[in-house]
Amino acid sequence: xxxxxxxxxxxxxxxxxxxxxxxxxxxxxxxxxxxxxxxxxxxxxxxxxxxxxxxxxxxxxxxxxxxxxxxxxxxxxxxxxxxxxxxxxxxxxxxxxxxxxxxxxxxxxxxxxxxxxxxxxxxxxxxxxxxxxxxxxxxxxxxxxxxxxxxxxxxxxxxxxxxxxxxxxxxxxxxxxxxxxxxxxxxxxxxxxxxxxxxxxxxxxxxxxxxxxxxxxxxxxxxxxxxxxxxxxxxxxxxxxxxxxxxxxxxxxxxxxxxxxxxxxxxxxxxxxxxxxxxxxxxxxxxxxxxxxxxxxxxxxxxxxxxxxxxxxxxxxxxxxxxxxxxxxxxxxxxxxxxxxxxxxxxxxxxxxxxxxxxxxxxxxxxxxxxxxxxxx
Amino acid sequence: xxxxxxxxxxxxxxxxxxxxxxxxxxxxxxxxxxxxxxxxxxxxxxxxxxxxxxxxxxxxxxxxxxxxxxxxxxxxxxxxxxxxxxxxxxxxxxxxxxxxxxxxxxxxxxxxxxxxxxxxxxxxxxxxxxxxxxxxxxxxxxxxxxxxxxxxxxxxxxxxxxxxxxxxxxxxxxxxxxxxxxxxxxxxxxxxxxxxxxxxxxxxxxxxxxxxxxxxxxxxxxxxxxxxxxxxxxxxxxxxxxxxxxxxxxxxxxxxxxxxxxxxxxxxxxx
Numbered sequence: 001x002x003x004x005x006x007x008x009x010x011x012x013x014x015x016x017x018x019x020x021x022x023x024x025x026x027x028x029x030x031x032x033x034x035x036x037x038x039x040x041x042x043x044x045x046x047x048x049x050x051x052x053x054x055x056x057x058x059x060x061x062x063x064x065x066x067x068x069x070x071x072x073x074x075x076x077x078x079x080x081x082x083x084x085x086x087x088x089x090x091x092x093x094x095x096x097x098x099x100x101x102x103x104x105x106x107x108x109x110x111x112x113x114x115x116x117x118x119x120x121x122x123x124x125x126x127x128x129x130x131x132x133x134x135x136x137x138x139x140x141x142x143x144x145x146x147x148x149x150x151x152x153x154x155x156x157x158x159x160x161x162x163x164x165x166x167x168x169x170x171x172x173x174x175x176x177x178x179x180x181x182x183x184x185x186x187x188x189x190x191x192x193x194x195x196x197x198x199x200x201x202x203x204x205x206x207x208x209x210x211x212x213x214x215x216x217x218x219x220x221x222x223x224x225x226x227x228x229x230x231x232x233x234x235x236x237x238x239x240x241x242x243x244x245x246x247x248x249x250x251x252x253x254x255x256x257x258x259x260x261x262x263x264x265x266x267x268x269x270x271x272x273x274x275x276x277x278x279x280x281x282x283x284x285x286x287x288x289x290x291x292x293x294x295x296x297x298x299x300x301x302x303x304x305x306x307x308x309x310x311x312x313x314x315x316x317x318x319x320x321x322x323x324x325x326x327x328x329x330x331x332x333x334x335x336x337x338x339x340x341x342x343x344x345x346x347x348x349x350x351x352x353x354x355x356x357x358x359x360x361x362x363x364x365x366x367x368x369x370x371x372x373x374x375x376x377x
Numbered sequence: 378x379x380x381x382x383x384x385x386x387x388x389x390x391x392x393x394x395x396x397x398x399x400x401x402x403x404x405x406x407x408x409x410x411x412x413x414x415x416x417x418x419x420x421x422x423x424x425x426x427x428x429x430x431x432x433x434x435x436x437x438x439x440x441x442x443x444x445x446x447x448x449x450x451x452x453x454x455x456x457x458x459x460x461x462x463x464x465x466x467x468x469x470x471x472x473x474x475x476x477x478x479x480x481x482x483x484x485x486x487x488x489x490x491x492x493x494x495x496x497x498x499x500x501x502x503x504x505x506x507x508x509x510x511x512x513x514x515x516x517x518x519x520x521x522x523x524x525x526x527x528x529x530x531x532x533x534x535x536x537x538x539x540x541x542x543x544x545x546x547x548x549x550x551x552x553x554x555x556x557x558x559x560x561x562x563x564x565x566x567x568x569x570x571x572x573x574x575x576x577x578x579x580x581x582x583x584x585x586x587x588x589x590x591x592x593x594x595x596x597x598x599x600x601x602x603x604x605x606x607x608x609x610x611x612x613x614x615x616x617x618x619x620x621x622x623x624x625x626x627x628x629x630x631x632x633x634x635x636x637x638x639x640x641x642x643x644x645x646x647x648x
Contacts, residue, residue: 025456063446067457221464
């Protein structure tokens with residue numbers, strides 16, 4: 001990879017980040033505005049000995065990457081809103097069967113077919129609650145091309161380490177934006193692999209965690225001959241209806257995430273110490289917020305930035321501290337209030353929570369956010 | 378159980394949960410006999426199934442086994458086989474699983490000619506949910522969701538597979554066990570997408586609603602209605618009406634998907 005800076009598109013950075021992380025199996029179905037990820041990987045994966053397949057639909061794409069992950073491959077698919085909805089059942093399967101995989105959702109305006117080429121951030125809650133049942137999830141939201149690369153690598157690291165599907169919540173702004181970046185060289189960002197069993201077949205339990213993270217995962221074809229199912233299962237992987245075992249396994253699914261929040265959650269802050277108002281934003285919207293906050297500071301308004309890179313699990317401890325200090329919070333996002341719900345929940349009446357919401361197929365202009373800052377300051 | 382096939386079962390998971398008289402166990406028996414005759418490496422063989430009665434088969438078999446979501450067995454199996462083509466991959470699916478919710482995956486797996494050996498347990502009904510009609514329930518048959526007789530026409534799955542590009546298509550019944558074993562062997566040997574449709578009996582959900590008698594009566598029905606192509610040719614149009622052809626229905630040569638991809642990789646590597 002070139003050490004020279006070059007003009008890179010967000011979707012391209014995502015594709016290259018995946019290859020950097022060791023992703024060698026991609027299955028997908030074309031959908032705007034995620035299509036470039038598939039197109040780039042169709043070309044790039046065979047060059048690095050990887051596999052690319054265009055499946056018949058998004059359901060099949062999600063199924064195929066789960067099957068491939070079970071053979072030991074690092075796997076990925078990419079989609080947008082309508083395709084993301086179709087993937088949900090099998091994303092739930094990946095949660096239940098603890099299959100590492102990455103799903104990039106380059107969000108577009110919805111509901112339904114919406115506006116295929118327009119930016120939006122309307123899938124924040126779908127990423128959290130789109131599947132049926134009750135399980136934790138990890139979702140990351142980059143807001144620059146460089147970060148699209150870095151967070152894609154991180155998504156794979158988290159997926160492999162915790163044996164979970166990790167959702168990359170891009171949006172059309174980040175996916176289609178081009179920026180001058182120098183992509184990292186091998187070794188610059190750590191690349192982590194899944195934990196493999198070292199025991200013999202008789203002592204292998206695919207759903208018994210020796211640490212507080214995820215159980216070791218054998219690859220199909222290695223002689224462990226184990227069973228994988230979306231049914232509730234015991235440590236051996238076979239179906240059970242015993243309430244105490246169901247409870248234990250589901251509790252473990254939650255704990256393997258919830259006990260590592262400090263390790264999983266990342267966020268970026270700017271000028272929050274002296275700020276009396278903090279603007280919370282992510283993804284494409286954070287670009288406009290950055291400009292608005294700069295202008296507000298020039299006017300003498302003490303405004304700071306809180307930008308979660310990890311949307312789920314939500315950085316509630318860090319935000320809770322800001323709420324406890326009585327700072328005003330302003331949430332800017334391209335929807336009618338999805339992350340806002342979480343901020344309100346975390347603030348719990350301890351501070352004022354305002355919002356600057358827009359969902360019309362356009363990126364919110366910095367002036368609109370600046371006006372809102374002036375209004376609620 | 379015959380001692381030579383015991384090694385292929387997870388004996389601690391038996392007895393199975395299928396109803397008394399169900400034909401699924403016969404298919405499983407023929408499958409492992411075929412695997413034994415083929416001398417397949419148990420560690421390099423994967424069973425993928427969807428949801429439903431038939432799909433529970435994977436849990437009883439001592440291989441890497443993948444019990445997936447409803448209708449998606451072929452899509453999961455495509456991922457397994459494409460990622461690791463050296464694995465032998467069998468897909469065990471029911472008529473509802475494969476032809477309704479999984480219909481799209483079925484035609485595309487056949488079109489791609491990916492090397493999967495697919496065994497469709499066709500009992501003409503949704504068994505696990507209690508006897509609703511499937512896309513392979515014969516017209517006028519009764520089901521809980523067709524109490525006045527099925528108004529829909531069933532798929533001819535073999536014809537569908539051939540039209541979609543499958544390179545090996547066969548059909549038999551749970552009565553014809555030797556043929557079933559042989560067809561699984563032939564299907565496995567085919568380098569591409571293989572379909573073996575097995576007409577099986579569901580005395581509990583299909584037989585009872587359609588007054589088919591005992592499980593033995595249903596097996597006799599299979600004996601009398603499943604005929605070879607040669608015999609079928611000799612029948613009058615009236616006699617053909619309720620018969621179906623058994624045996625190999627289609628064989629063709631076509632590029633296999635994972636092999637084609639391997640060629641691409643080698644070509645790029647050679648540059």
